Amino acid sequence: MSPTPQERRAARHRLGTGSSAPAARRGPSGGRKRPITVDAIIGTAFGIVEKEGYEALTMRRLATELETGPSSLYAHVVNKEDLDELLIGRLCAEIDLPEPDAVTWRRQIIDVCTQLRDQYLRYPGISRAAFAAAPSNLDTLRVSEGMLAILLAGGIDPQTAAWAIDSLMLYVNAYSLEISLVNRRLSRSDHAWVVSRDELLDRFAALPDTFPHTKRYAEELTAGTTHDRFDFTLGLMIDGLPRQQRNP
Amino acid sequence: MSPTPQERRAARHRLGTGSSAPAARRGPSGGRKRPITVDAIIGTAFGIVEKEGYEALTMRRLATELETGPSSLYAHVVNKEDLDELLIGRLCAEIDLPEPDAVTWRRQIIDVCTQLRDQYLRYPGISRAAFAAAPSNLDTLRVSEGMLAILLAGGIDPQTAAWAIDSLMLYVNAYSLEISLVNRRLSRSDHAWVVSRDELLDRFAALPDTFPHTKRYAEELTAGTTHDRFDFTLGLMIDGLPRQQRNP
DNA sequence: AATGGACACGAACACCGTTCTACAATAGAA
DNA sequence: TTCTATTGTAGAACGGTGTTCGTGTCCATT
Structure with a gap:
């Protein structure tokens, strides 16, 4: 019954593992060497962004890279917006989240943010897509969950922790976007x-x-130099947390 | 000798008052009711963004609003990028900067940030343009200067103040952009x-x-609700400042 | 072997930013 | 007053974008 891209997308926002079984290709694959799959699309998309930046990632460019026409992509992806979401999801999936530790929680949260930053910078300009990503995406939620766990382990008040995560992720996005723009x-x-x-x-x-x-x-x-400003701001935000443990 | 748009733009990044005398129109104005000026362009551009959001601001749309063709705009503006810069400049020019006060400096800096936020939100999505704005624009520099003055009056170490301004402006931009995207x-x-x-x-x-x-x-x-998260994050950053007065 | 359904794809639509070119109208010179 | 050079105005067009439509092609099942 092969779900339409719309259905796949909806599933990505409801509960689910995120990676439904590849479902052993049924339909035709034409005379193609490699059939077009969502994974193949995401993979080559990342390749393009890594080499030429997010601005170079267009549906046509992507289709050309896959040796097909633009319309073929729409059998697997709802939108460009949907593609963006898939990219951000994949990117977030690469982040590894530590086991929360009540002692080293500061380093842990900084480490997660740094991972995010480096992933964003590896694919220049992609943080632009991260801004538009809906907060209900499962992969991004996984990162939020991990960060929340770390802050809670650090003894931060839940409300404070929730807002802090928001601020941190927003800042990381913005910082990465700015760096990418300047580099460009x-x-x-x-x-x-x-x-x-x-x-x-x-x-x-x-x-x-x-x-x-x-x-x-x-x-x-x-x-x-390098990322002094980044470290500075993260320190600013994280060190300010404990004193707000009892939030009004 | 009426400067070309390129020259005008260059002047905007060097010293200057920013508003050179309107230079009493010399050339022809066709049968136009109102001639096309940079100010008219900026004005109607703001009108479009205010009503329909930044995404609706295209050169063609803008030209239609001015009852002309797209090409006519390029006599006054270098680029769309240039137009963006003009908009951000105008927007920053609206910010009023208080006389720095050693006592109320916290409220003052928060007030400036809030002004910026409200301006950005008034023109939904325009903060996207603010990201790309070069840091040498005179109007944005004016705001930086004002914020720097406030922080220095507050007794913050110059290096800390410089970085803090950067972080604050970046966050305000990002926050406004996110809000606009969600609203859209x-x-x-x-x-x-x-x-x-x-x-x-x-x-x-x-x-x-x-x-x-x-x-x-x-x-x-x-x-x-409303802007709780905004106030929270600003508080986080600003309250963290004094303890860093002696920065390594 | 035949059929149904999933997939691929070329062509086209509407839109974007930008440039080329010709045009009209004024300001200054004669 | 006439003439010309300057300068803003615009139409048409170029190459690009995301997206959709209709058609074609092949596989897995019946």
Whole structure:
């Protein structure tokens, strides 16, 4: 009875293991070398995003990569939006969640966030899709559940923990998206609009006196190698948690 | 010598007041009732976004609203990206920055963030454009400068303040974008994918036992009227600041 | 062997951002 | 006042996007 893509999608938002048995292909596979499956679609989609960024992921490009036409994809996927959701789901499935520990919970939660960040950055721009992902997706819920478990093990008040998870995931998404966008601007530096840190420093130096602090602390404003800012913000949020244990 | 749009844009990133004199129209204006100006473009663009959301803002739609063809816009605006930047600039220009006060600095910084949030939410989805906005835009720099001034008045270490501003603005953007996306999903509830809080509660209740905490604390996870989560996160970040005054 | 159903796919639709080109109208020069 | 160069206006078109329709093709079952 092979479910339609719509049904598959609905199932992904209800209870279920998330990976229903591949269901031993029944229909025709044409003269194709490899039949088109949802997994194949997701796989090549990740390949495209990894190499060329999320912006390059179009239905046509994806179809070309699979050596078929665009319409063929719609037998397996409802939408581009649906494809996005599948990608985010797969990505979240890769996250491994530690056994919550009442002592090391801070490191644990930071570790999960870092995993998320690195996954997002591995596929540049994909965090854009994460924003639109509905909160009822099972794979993303699995990560939320894991983070909730960690915070609760740390003795955080449930309401605080729930909101904190939301904030953390939102920030990780936003941070990753911003990094990806900046990298993209750097890579296609033909128009070279905003660029290196040195140039930014120059520009800050050239500002009118209406910007006294920006000029004076240009060094600090443009500082931050690798992921210093990321660690800083996570620390800010997590260290602020315990003092809110009894939330009004 | 009327600058080209490219020159105008470049000027926006160098020093300048931001509003060069309107320069008394010289060229022809055809039989037009109202000539097309950058201000007119920005104005109607805001109108579209306010009524129909950022996704509805296309060059063609904008041209139609101005009773002209798409190509006419490119005499005043470099790109769609450029238009986005203009919109964000205008939006930031509306923010009013308080005189920094060493006592009330917490409320002041929260107030600025709230202003930003409300502006973003007034024009649903526009925060998407804010992500891409280059950090050298004068109008956005003005807001940064103001926030920096407030934090410094609060006695925060410059490096900490610089990073905190970054985090705060990033979070405000992300929060506004998320809210807008959720609202959009609610409004076009034909597909009614994810919906009311009640439905979300039901869905959480129907989860398998692999999600014990999510099921148990479904109430907390879905709680948060209006902007509770926003205030919570801002509080988290700001209250965490002073203890980092001496940053490594 | 025949049939039904699942799958693949080419063509097309409506839309997007952007560019090319020709056009009209004014401001200044003669 | 006439002429011309400048400059904003626009129509048409290009290459791209997501998505749908109808048709074709093959397999597994009867």
